[in-house]
Amino acid sequence: MSPLQEIVNPIGVELDETARLMRIRWDDGHLGEWTWEALRRACPCALCAGEGSLPGVVTLDMVFTPEQTTLERVKWIGRYALAPIWADGHDTGLFTYQKLRGMCACAEHLAAAEADG
Ligand SMILES: [Zn+2]
């Protein structure tokens, strides 16, 4: 019997303003990487992603302003999620650690995703 998913926690978050990337070092040693734009596009809040019968404002071909994809800092939510605070003031998107791991865009995970497809 193995658990459905391992529980991993972030040790530290780094925002790379030049490359516009967020990196998280996890306590299993993995270094995760996400582009700011991918994070903003995946914002799970009710406004961006929609809720119930209401569609979200963020669609696949939506073009963001530079402010909307500039990550100013990250707010820690309990022990399960973090919320990026964007330059346009948006901060209601809670990314659970599980979600972040699932959309990891580091070289290792991208290569694994390509091999699967
Ligand atoms: Zn949002």
Ligand SMILES: [Zn+2]
């Ligand atoms: Zn990864």
